[in-house]
C-alpha cells in the first residue's frame with residue numbers, strides 16, 4: 213500500500229468535473245440545446261463543443277483566480293461563441309434568457325462516470341476517507357454530486373470557499389485538513405494535468421492525473437502520448453491513470 217513516493221495514503225480528494233461527473237458530456241448536451249435555438253443552422257456541434265471547452269480567452273480560469281464572477285465569465289464565453297458560430301451579440305437581458313436554456317441543458321446532461329462507485333467502494337473497504345475539491349461553487353457542486361447519485365462524496369472546498377481555486381496550494385491544504393489529514397498523507401486525482409495533478413503535487417499531496425481519453429481530448433493535449441503511465445510538466449512527474457479503478461488500485465485500495 214502506498215503512493216508512488218512510498219507514502220501511505222490516509223485520505224483521498226477528488227476533482228468533480230470530468231473526474232467523478234461527465235461534465236464534458238453535459239456541456240455537449242447544453243450546447244446542443246443552445247445551438248438549436250441561437251446558432252447558425254450549419255454550425256457543427258463538434259466544433260461548437262470544442263470551441264466552448266477551449267475557452268480561448270481563459271475567462272473561466274480568470275474566474276477561478278477571483279478576477280471575474282461566474283456570470284461575467286459565462287456571458288463573455290457565450291458572446292464569443294455567438295460571434296464564432298453565427299449567433300447575435302447578447303445584452304444582459306438576452307444573456308439571462310440564454311443562460312436559462314444553457315443551464316437547463318447542462319443540468320439535464322449531468323451523469324456520474326461508470327467507474328466512480330467502484331472506486332469509492334474500494335476506498336470504503338480500505339477505510340480511506342474521501343471528499344471533493346472543485347473550482348466551481350460549493351453549493352452548485354454539492355447539488356451536482358447529489359443529482360448524479362454521488363451524495364456519498366462530501367464537498368469540502370469550492371472556488372467560493374477561499375475566493376480562489378486550484379492551482380493555489382491553499383485549497384488543497386484546506387481540503388486535506390477537512391478530511392482530518394495532512395497533504396503528505398493525501399492523494400488527489402483530477403483530469404487536468406496542470407491545475408490538478410501538478411498543482412496537488414506542488415502542494416505536497418500525491419497528485420494523480422486522470423487521463424480518460426488518452427490525450428485525444430482537446431483539454432488533455434498536454435499528454436498526447438497515449439499509454440504512458442506518467443506525465444511530466446515543469447519538472448514534476450505524476451502518475452497517469454485512465455480510470456478511477458486504476459487509481460484506487462494504485463493507492464492500494466482494491
Ligand SMILES: [Mg+2]
Pocket residue numbers: 227228229230231402403404
Ligand atoms: Mg475537472
